[in-house]
Amino acid sequence: MTAAVIELACEGLRCEVLPALGGCIAGLWLDGVPVLRAAADPRALRSARQAGCYPLVPFSNRIGHATLQWQGTSHPLVRPGGDEPHAIHGVGWQRPWAVLEQDARTLMLSYEHQPDAAWPFAFDTSQTLRVSAHELALTLSLTNQSPQPAPAGLGWHPSFVKRAGSRIAFEATGRWEMNAEKLPTHRLPAQGLDADCAGLEIDHCFDGWHGSAHLRDPLLRTRIDSSLSHLVVFTGEAHDFVAIEPVSHVNNAVNLLAASAMRAGDLGLRVLAPGESMTAQMNIQVEGKN
Numbered sequence: 001m002t003a004a005v006i007e008l009a010c011e012g013l014r015c016e017v018l019p020a021l022g023g024c025i026a027g028l029w030l031d032g033v034p035v036l037r038a039a040a041d042p043r044a045l046r047s048a049r050q051a052g053c054y055p056l057v058p059f060s061n062r063i064g065h066a067t068l069q070w071q072g073t074s075h076p077l078v079r080p081g082g083d084e085p086h087a088i089h090g091v092g093w094q095r096p097w098a099v100l101e102q103d104a105r106t107l108m109l110s111y112e113h114q115p116d117a118a119w120p121f122a123f124d125t126s127q128t129l130r131v132s133a134h135e136l137a138l139t140l141s142l143t144n145q146s147p148q149p150a151p152a153g154l155g156w157h158p159s160f161v162k163r164a165g166s167r168i169a170f171e172a173t174g175r176w177e178m179n180a181e182k183l184p185t186h187r188l189p190a191q192g193l194d195a196d197c198a199g200l201e202i203d204h205c206f207d208g209w210h211g212s213a214h215l216r217d218p219l220l221r222t223r224i225d226s227s228l229s230h231l232v233v234f235t236g237e238a239h240d241f242v243a244i245e246p247v248s249h250v251n252n253a254v255n256l257l258a259a260s261a262m263r264a265g266d267l268g269l270r271v272l273a274p275g276e277s278m279t280a281q282m283n284i285q286v287e288g289k290n
Contacts, residue, residue: 005042010105011133013286022048022093023055023109023127025158028136030286033219037159037241048093049080049157055092055140056155057125058113061205061232061251062086064183068120069258070151078118085181086252089157091118092125106130112145121150134287141279144272151254152270154280155228155247162235162242163217166197170231173208176250184251193233197242203234205251207268213244220286227281230268246282 005026008015012031016038018024026045027038036052039045048054066087068075077087080094097109112124122145130137144150160166175190182203190206197215209231215222226246235242249268250256257264264271270278 003043003045006099006102006107008105008107008129008131010131013131013134013136015129015131015136016042017107017109017129018042018045018048018051019099019107019109020096021045021051022095023097023111024048024051024093025053025129027052028284028286030134030220030288033288034161035220035222035284035286037161049089051159053156053158054089055125055127056153056157056245056247057090057092057111057140057142058119058121058123059090059151059153059254060155060157060245060247060249062088062182064181064252064255067255068151069255071149075120076117086183087118090153093157094118097127100126105132115146121146121148123150123152134285136284136286138282138284139279140281141277142272143277144274147274149271149273151257151264152272152278153247153249153253153268154278155230155232155245156282157243157245158224158282158284159241159243160215160222161217162197162240163219164198166215166217166242167195168197168200168213168215168233168242168244169194170206170213171210172206172231174206176205176207178204178251184256197235199237200242201236203236204232205247206231206233207250209246211246215242215244219289221289223283223285225283225285227279246280248278248280
């Protein structure tokens with residue numbers, strides 16, 4: 001069955017959303033210029049990971065070797081397939097979301113999760129998308145519906161078009177170094193990033209992020225603002241996009257917590273009591289250079 005595409009628009013800003021495909025954003029354009037990577041036909045997308053943006057819930061990035069270590073119990077998790085050895089980006093991107101409310105500029109989606117092989121804790125989550133003349137505003141919320149405390153994290157995975165002359169800039173206080181398995185090993189002080197994207201080879205999580213990042217190129221000026229304090233940046237020579245991902249916690253945070261003397265707060269990880277909620281916001285502001 002072909003997935004339904006919902007369009008939100010205000011003046012020159014247009015956003016296409018596929019609720020059934022992980023609540024993903026298939027594309028975002030300002031006056032016809034793509035802000036996020038977009039498929040020629042959004043209905044041809046087969047995974048939210050091919051889309052312009054998708055929600056990360058109930059965790060971001062990777063959980064090492066698809067095994068969750070929590071309160072003395074080891075929970076095997078489902079791998080996404082291919083050559084990926086880890087659980088990645090939560091479960092929300094793999095599930096259909098229901099439409100709760102919709103008008104020309106606003107869309108509210110929801111997903112209710114029951115414990116399964118992908119995640120052993122019940123939760124419900126909602127995502128609201130709202131467009132104005134030069135901004136896409138997103139809100140993501142999660143409530144622990146399990147009868148026990150559960151680890152939780154939120155974020156988004158927007159993939160911005162990388163044009164010739166694209167430059168990224170943001171401030172932070174630390175960067176987590178990665179091993180060959182794409183898992184974090186240790187934190188080093190870092191001031192953030194101010195670099196041309198063309199020669200950038202990066203797949204790291206920054207903490208102490210000030211909540212604002214800029215991406216500029218000859219066509220667009222884009223600003224990403226978020227309530228979250230961590231930022232994952234991913235791009236490379238082989239990629240025509242740069243992922244600038246506001247997230248709540250360090251990659252593999254739940255297993256780092258189990259294996260070290262670090263506290264959950266040091267890693268940005270939330271532990272939600274039964275019925276407790278957390279909420280995140282991200283705004284993408286974009287202007288043309290004409």
